[in-house]
Amino acid sequence: MSEIRNKISFDEFSKVELKVGKILSAENMPGYKKILRLIVDLGGEEREIMSGLAKHYQPEEMVNKNVIVCTNLEPRKFGDQVSDGMILAASNENGKPILLTVVEDTIPGSQIT
Secondary structure (H helix, E strand, O other): OOOOOOOOOHHHHOOOOEEEEEEEEEEEOOOOOOOEEEEEEOOOOEEEEEEOOOOOOOHHHHOOOEEEEEOOOOOEEEOOEEEOOEEOEEEOOOOOEEEOOOOOOOOOOOEOO
């Protein structure tokens, strides 16, 4: 059993905003070998999110995938682009990121509760 580090309170966790997003487009980001530039539908809005998935996924593999997105992180700059969210993933035994998703189709922007 692994040790739990950096425990947070329920109140701290409740500040994390997770939503279902649908990837509308994906492309390699010029000047970055590991980064994909994604446009993600979050219901009432579309967001540009940079994600370190390019070593493991081709852009065309990403389109139309439902993913889990942390939507209330502070934006982060990648060159001239700004990433406004984070796609969640787990790692397999080889270190490949496995995208977190939902089992059934759901509406983009659905809140994770």
